[in-house]
Amino acid sequence: MTYKETVEYLFNSTPVFEKIGASAYKEGLDNTHQLDEHFNHPHQLYKTIHVAGTNGKGSVSHTLASILQSQGLKVGLYTSPHLVDFRERIRINGKCISEKYVVDFVAQNRDFFEPLHPSFFELTTALAFKYFADQKVDIAVIEVGLGGRLDCTNIIKPAFSIITNISFDHTQFLGNTLAKIAAEKAGIIKPHVPVIIGETTPETKLVFKKKADEMHAPIIYAEELKEVTNFEMNSQGGIDYLTIGFGDLHGELSGEYQVKNTNTILCTADIMLRKGLIKDKKYVYEGLAHVCKNTGLMGRWQQLKDKPYTVCDTGHNVGGWIYLSEQIKEQQAKNKRIIFGMVDDKDIDTVMDMLPKDAFYYWTQCSSKRSFPLEKVVEIGTQRQLHGKGYSSVIEAYEAAQKEADPEDFIFVGGSSYVVADLFSALQRQDSQNHKNN
Numbered sequence: 412m413t414y415k416e417t418v419e420y421l422f423n424s425t426p427v428f429e430k431i432g433a434s435a436y437k438e439g440l441d442n443t444h445q446l447d448e449h450f451n452h453p454h455q456l457y458k459t460i461h462v463a464g465t466n467g468k469g470s471v472s473h474t475l476a477s478i479l480q481s482q483g484l485k486v487g488l489y490t491s492p493h494l495v496d497f498r499e500r501i502r503i504n505g506k507c508i509s510e511k512y513v514v515d516f517v518a519q520n521r522d523f524f525e526p527l528h529p530s531f532f533e534l535t536t537a538l539a540f541k542y543f544a545d546q547k548v549d550i551a552v553i554e555v556g557l558g559g560r561l562d563c564t565n566i567i568k569p570a571f572s573i574i575t576n577i578s579f580d581h582t583q584f585l586g587n588t589l590a591k592i593a594a595e596k597a598g599i600i601k602p603h604v605p606v607i608i609g610e611t612t613p614e615t616k617l618v619f620k621k622k623a624d625e626m627h628a629p630i631i632y633a634e635e636l637k638e639v640t641n642f643e644m645n646s647q648g649g650i651d652y653l654t655i656g657f658g659d660l661h662g663e664l665s666g667e668y669q670v671k672n673t674n675t676i677l678c679t680a681d682i683m684l685r686k687g688l689i690k691d692k693k694y695v696y697e698g699l700a701h702v703c704k705n706t707g708l709m710g711r712w713q714q715l716k717d718k719p720y721t722v723c724d725t726g727h728n729v730g731g732w733i734y735l736s737e738q739i740k741e742q743q744a745k746n747k748r749i750i751f752g753m754v755d756d757k758d759i760d761t762v763m764d765m766l767p768k769d770a771f772y773y774w775t776q777c778s779s780k781r782s783f784p785l786e787k788v789v790e791i792g793t794q795r796q797l798h799g800k801g802y803s804s805v806i807e808a809y810e811a812a813q814k815e816a817d818p819e820d821f822i823f824v825g826g827s828s829y830v831v832a833d834l835f836s837a838l839q840r841q842d843s844q845n846h847k848n849n
Contacts, residue, residue, distance in 0.1 A: 414510035443563035453544030464575025478698030487543035487551030560598020576610040578730030609675035633678035666712030668734035736765035744821035772799025773808035777829035806837035
């Protein structure tokens with residue numbers, strides 16, 4: 412099979428959560444353990460850092476990888492979902508896994524894994540762990556897919572565990588209270604392995620403390636250490652921070668939600684310095700300042716155009732939109748234009764309640780089968796007296812917004828990772844076509 416055929420095989424022959432939602436979710440680690448046994452426990456051949464949480468785990472994972480890369484280590488990074496190409500999920504020092512490796516992995520192991528009927532994520536995780544071992548990485552940053560306790564990444568014994576925060580998401584799997592969700596995510600806490608908690612509530616803090624005590628795991632609450640003491644949005648992009656242990660530093664990632672992520676990252680970095688995993692503070696400065704270049708991270712308050720100022724963000728649940736809605740409201744612009752769609756396991760009603768009333772909306776739906784139908788998005792928006800018009804695809808909505816905007820306007824694209832993914836894919840196709848025509 413070609414690479415394209417191999418990826419289509421992975422998406423079409425295994426249950427894929429991104430495509431079909433709940434029916435792709437496999438509870439339990441039986442398949443994971445069998446795959447791990449088959450590949451001779453590859454994750455035991457390198458150090459790992461495990462990152463869970465409702466929001467921020469992608470930014471935290473990429474930034475920690477960037478810091479470790481800055482000091483010359485060979486760093487694996489496993490995240491999900493991808494935006495344009497499947498290979499984005501598995502990177503070493505920012506470079507995606509090769510097409511050939513993906514093709515060979517499937518061709519050589521089909522006879523073993525097909526009778527298991529693994530989920531897409533189970534198989535992708537096995538691929539990532541084996542690739543990192545074969546490429547002899549020094550360390551890998553592993554982002555949890557969903558939850559923690561029963562996530563198939565949870566077979567690793569990391570050097571550190573990180574839980575960024577807890578809010579309501581995937582409640583059909585993780586539970587309908589913050590305490591229940593916290594208990595699932597606390598499942599990544601391992602015996603004697605330090606765990607850094609980014610944010611807590613009174614009910615989640617009790618859960619984390621109980622689990623850490625059971626595991627005899629040192630627990631650090633980043634929000635109590637308050638490493639970040641002040642911050643300012645940089646007019647050239649990113650955020651400038653004043654911190655206790657690292658002085659002044661610049662973070663490349665924009666988005667006001669990054670302030671709490673950075674506090675968690677710096678508390679983690681401080682421990683990593685003391686443990687010798689990071690050799691010098693200068694790598695922390697370099698890593699924070701060059702996250703996107705080092706790791707290929709996309710979609711975090713990412714600027715697409717200057718005039719009109721156009722931004723996209725993959726924030727896709729209530730916790731993320733608490734920050735996004737405020738940052739959108741703060742934008743000084745002649746008009747605000749928002750391209751918006753969501754997928755059907757998210758709390759669209761609560762998110763819509765947070766959207767600014769003074770914007771014009773380009774309602775849309777992404778290509779995922781899980782997308783809220785356009786008619787439903789329009790209906791909910793109309794109920795909230797949000798003014799706009801429906802478009803059957805993200806690129807149509809985007810092009811309409813760009814056409815109608817003044818240079819002084821602000822355009823936002825988001826509501827779901829898949830809305831941003833559809834936009835990136837469409838823009839990439841347009842670029843390829845333009846290159847061919849030229």
